[in-house]
Amino acid sequence: ETGVTQTPRHLVMGMTNKKSLKCEQHLGHNAMYWYKQSAKKPLELMFVYNFKEQTENNSVPSRFSPECPNSSHLFLHLHTLQPEDSALYLCASSQVRGGAGETQYFGPGTRLLVL
Amino acid sequence: AQSVTQLDSQVPVFEEAPVELRCNYSSSVSVYLFWYVQYPNQGLQLLLKYLSGSTLVKGINGFEAEFNKSQTSFHLRKPSVHISDTAEYFCAVSDTNFGNEKLTFGTGTRLTIIP
Numbered sequence: 344e345t346g347v348t349q350t351p352r353h354l355v356m357g358m359t360n361k362k363s364l365k366c367e368q369h370l371g372h373n374a375m376y377w378y379k380q381s382a383k384k385p386l387e388l389m390f391v392y393n394f395k396e397q398t399e400n401n402s403v404p405s406r407f408s409p410e411c412p413n414s415s416h417l418f419l420h421l422h423t424l425q426p427e428d429s430a431l432y433l434c435a436s437s438q439v440r441g442g443a444g445e446t447q448y449f450g451p452g453t454r455l456l457v458l
Numbered sequence: 459a460q461s462v463t464q465l466d467s468q469v470p471v472f473e474e475a476p477v478e479l480r481c482n483y484s485s486s487v488s489v490y491l492f493w494y495v496q497y498p499n500q501g502l503q504l505l506l507k508y509l510s511g512s513t514l515v516k517g518i519n520g521f522e523a524e525f526n527k528s529q530t531s532f533h534l535r536k537p538s539v540h541i542s543d544t545a546e547y548f549c550a551v552s553d554t555n556f557g558n559e560k561l562t563f564g565t566g567t568r569l570t571i572i573p
Contacts, residue, residue, distance in 0.1 A: 349501075383565060386561075449502040
C-alpha cells in the first residue's frame with residue numbers, strides 16, 4: 344500500500360451505533376488530519392495530530408472522538424451521531440504540521456451515512 | 459483569519475478549449491496558496507502551490523496559476539483541457555506564520571469537460 348489509505352470506504356450507521364474510521368499513511372509523515380467534506384460547503388478541518396499529540400480540535404462535537412496511537416495511524420470513533428453528520432470524512436497527512444506550506448496528502452475518504 | 463471564494467461552482471468547457479477557474483482570498487497576513495483537485499471517488503491531490511518567488515506557478519497535468527497580490531487572486535488556468543480533467547477543484551490558503559498554518563478551503567469548482 345502506498346500513500347494514505349482509509350477504511351471503510353462506505354459506512355451506514357444508525358444514530359445509536361458506535362463505529363470507527365481508520366486511516367493509515369505510508370509516507371513517513373508526522374502530522375495527520377481529519378476533515379469533513381459536506382456538499383456545497385468548504386472542507387472543514389476537524390482534528391490535527393502532530394507526532395501523535397492532538398494540536399487542534401476545531402470545536403468538534405464530542406460524539407466524534409479521535410485517536411492517534413502512532414504517527415502512521417489515525418482513528419475517528421463515532422457514537423450517537425446525527426443525520427447531519429452524514430458526509431465524506433477525509434484523512435490527510437503531511438511531513439510536519441503545516442510549516443512553510445507543507446503539502447497535505449489525502450486519502451480517498453469514508454462516505455458516511457447516518458440514518 | 460482567512461477566507462477563500464471560488465465564484466464558480468460549476469464550469470462546463472469543451473474538450474481542447476482553455477479554462478480559467480477563479481479563486482479570490484481574504485487575509486490580513488501573508489499567505490501561501492494552493493490548488494487541489496479531487497477526481498471522482500478519490501481524495502484531494504495537490505495540483506500546485508505558491509509559497510514565494512515567481513507569481514506564475516506551474517503544476518501537474520499542464521495547469522498553472524498566477525498569484526496577484528493586489529487583486530488577492532490565485533486563478534487556475536489550462537490552455538487546453540482533456541476529458542480526464544473532469545474533477546472538482548479546490549483553492550486553499552494558509553497563514554505563513556509557523557504554528558498557524560491551518561488550510562482554509564473554498565467551496566470548490568466542478569469542472570466538466572464536454573466532448
